[in-house]
Amino acid sequence: xITSASNERIKAIRxxxxxxxxxxxxxxxxxxLRIVGEALEAGAEVETVVFAAELLRSEFGHTLVxxxxxxxxxxxxxxxxxxxxxxxKDGPQGIAAVVRQHWTGLDEVRVAPGKPWVALDSVADPxxxxxxxxxxxxxxxxxxxxxxxxxxPYDPSAVRGSMGALFDQKIVRCSLEEFTSxxxxxxxxxxxxxxxxxxxxxxxxxxVGMVLLMGSERQGLQERHLALCxxxxxxxxxxxxxxxxxxxxxxxTLYEMFNQWRSVGGKP
Amino acid sequence: xITSASNERIKAIRxxxxxxxxxxxxxxxxxxLRIVGEALEAGAEVETVVFAAELLRSEFGHTLVxxxxxxxxxxxxxxxxxxxxxxxKDGPQGIAAVVRQHWTGLDEVRVAPGKPWVALDSVADPxxxxxxxxxxxxxxxxxxxxxxxxxxPYDPSAVRGSMGALFDQKIVRCSLEEFTSxxxxxxxxxxxxxxxxxxxxxxxxxxVGMVLLMGSERQGLQERHLALCxxxxxxxxxxxxxxxxxxxxxxxTLYEMFNQWRSVGGKP
Numbered sequence: 001x002i003t004s005a006s007n008e009r010i011k012a013i014r015x016x017x018x019x020x021x022x023x024x025x026x027x028x029x030x031x032x033l034r035i036v037g038e039a040l041e042a043g044a045e046v047e048t049v050v051f052a053a054e055l056l057r058s059e060f061g062h063t064l065v066x067x068x069x070x071x072x073x074x075x076x077x078x079x080x081x082x083x084x085x086x087x088x089k090d091g092p093q094g095i096a097a098v099v100r101q102h103w104t105g106l107d108e109v110r111v112a113p114g115k116p117w118v119a120l121d122s123v124a125d126p127x128x129x130x131x132x133x134x135x136x137x138x139x140x141x142x143x144x145x146x147x148x149x150x151x152x153p154y155d156p157s158a159v160r161g162s163m164g165a166l167f168d169q170k171i172v173r174c175s176l177e178e179f180t181s182x183x184x185x186x187x188x189x190x191x192x193x194x195x196x197x198x199x200x201x202x203x204x205x206x207x208v209g210m211v212l213l214m215g216s217e218r219q220g221l222q223e224r225h226l227a228l229c230x231x232x233x234x235x236x237x238x239x240x241x242x243x244x245x246x247x248x249x250x251x252x253t254l255y256e257m258f259n260q261w262r263s264v265g266g267k268p
Numbered sequence: 269x270i271t272s273a274s275n276e277r278i279k280a281i282r283x284x285x286x287x288x289x290x291x292x293x294x295x296x297x298x299x300x301l302r303i304v305g306e307a308l309e310a311g312a313e314v315e316t317v318v319f320a321a322e323l324l325r326s327e328f329g330h331t332l333v334x335x336x337x338x339x340x341x342x343x344x345x346x347x348x349x350x351x352x353x354x355x356x357k358d359g360p361q362g363i364a365a366v367v368r369q370h371w372t373g374l375d376e377v378r379v380a381p382g383k384p385w386v387a388l389d390s391v392a393d394p395x396x397x398x399x400x401x402x403x404x405x406x407x408x409x410x411x412x413x414x415x416x417x418x419x420x421p422y423d424p425s426a427v428r429g430s431m432g433a434l435f436d437q438k439i440v441r442c443s444l445e446e447f448t449s450x451x452x453x454x455x456x457x458x459x460x461x462x463x464x465x466x467x468x469x470x471x472x473x474x475x476v477g478m479v480l481l482m483g484s485e486r487q488g489l490q491e492r493h494l495a496l497c498x499x500x501x502x503x504x505x506x507x508x509x510x511x512x513x514x515x516x517x518x519x520x521t522l523y524e525m526f527n528q529w530r531s532v533g534g535k536p
Contacts, residue, residue: 127395135516137507161513168508202527239405240436245429248403248519255520259470
């Protein structure tokens, strides 16, 4: 059992809370019974399960640790004090994991009927990114394409916001130039949202295989993005606000697509 | 100019960053050019405008300060160092305001066609609450009713998330018992969302004057809430996730209502 927070392995795990540490190692850190259970169940590449017996009061939690260990997984027992130093929030449940990041190449991206991709330009808030992963999972989407300077999907806030969808959604990162080339060669339809678009998002008929392109929280879609869209739609707003939260705008559009597509198929 | 962070007025303003300080004073703190401008424009009860000349580089910002002062408003000039101590984030714009909270009584709540209210049970995340205020403003809604142990709409994260909608949306807080009595006497329709409801949220026809009732992030609607709903609807999900983010679920339902209502009126 590790009882010192200055242990090298503990220090390495703590570095995963910073983007630099995640970039260098290709790993990320997650914490809590539910999310560790989901990572294991989803078949994520779990490198280490960390636990503190004094904090881990759940039988399910102990079963997770034992099964992972029985399958040859690396288990790290730490003292309560050490776990609390690692923990992202107060009152930790005593279980955490170090997991390998999983990136999908742009060349593996295929549009498919009823299984949308979301491309995000320079998304800044990891909570928004996590929420978008969760919503895209809910409508049967395949994954998210992060363009240019987007935040890290393996940031603790993104992991928390995704509520496990991170393990099922594919995650791609590329430049706008690469995305444009991919669109040209694949012929995929790209639909963007813009406050200045003419077409009402609820009137537009979405192609069944497509990428939804969303701009950043700060600026929305820029000229260079608008130019590559096959269609632009606008979510109407009748109040004082001139924009919606990014995760909300994405969800409202994804559910409109989802409703259209499931109606076409005779459902609901 | 105040140059000491231990000045009593500065300490009183800093206390507004804690819920206790806001409860005791009935005031809240907001920061940044855009939101201070929106507060003044919306006619919010601004008690004090705080600025640091060295940080406030915007001409618009100086105009705000001058106009507020000319109208007899209380202006507090502070040093850069003091402002940075007050500031909620790095790189502050040098302008902030202390504003009186504005609560609406439950007895003033009236349902009206196309102008929904959102009732939230024990919403925990102030960012979610701010985002819901912003979305409800966008669909022409009137305000939010906070039931039981809900988070504070004047928390800095809620203020930020609302993007100014806080000044236009009405905010009510009451117990579930009070809400139930109000519903009985007003005859208002209440529609709830639940993962176990039979009715698809996209199939249901929403009454044009209504309250949308949403459960907490943690538990969703409880038995006692379900019992008072005139209808329950379910947002379908086809992925691994069994729930949506609260602000997302609220937005998806509000936009469905909004789309139905504007279609009825012959638009879009």
